[in-house]
């Protein structure tokens with residue numbers, strides 16, 4: 001599936017980015033992303049995962 005740039009979702013993106021930083025510093029965990037069908041849960045998580053992967057360490 002083609003990945004497009006996300007619009008908005010700044011609060012959620014910041015929260016996930018902060019959790020990625022925490023995980024990178026040794027404090028991992030789990031996140032529940034919930035919302036109505038098609039609201040953008042998978043897109044949000046895919047973006048966070050891609051950013052975490054390209055971030056390294």
Ligand SMILES: Nc1ncnc2c1ncn2[C@@H]1O[C@H](COP(=O)(O)OP(=O)(O)OP(=O)(O)O)[C@@H](O)[C@H]1O
Pocket residue numbers: 004005006007008009035036037038039040041042043044
């Ligand atoms: N913030 C956003 N900016 C731009 N496009 C978005 C955004 N959020 C979602 N989309 C687009 O909306 C569509 C549905 O998003 P997505 O598949 O992530 O939703 P979902 O919540 O995971 O759906 P489902 O409940 O079916 O699993 C996709 O085409 C996605 O690219």
Ligand SMILES: [Mg+2]
Pocket residue numbers: 041042043
């Ligand atoms: Mg989904």
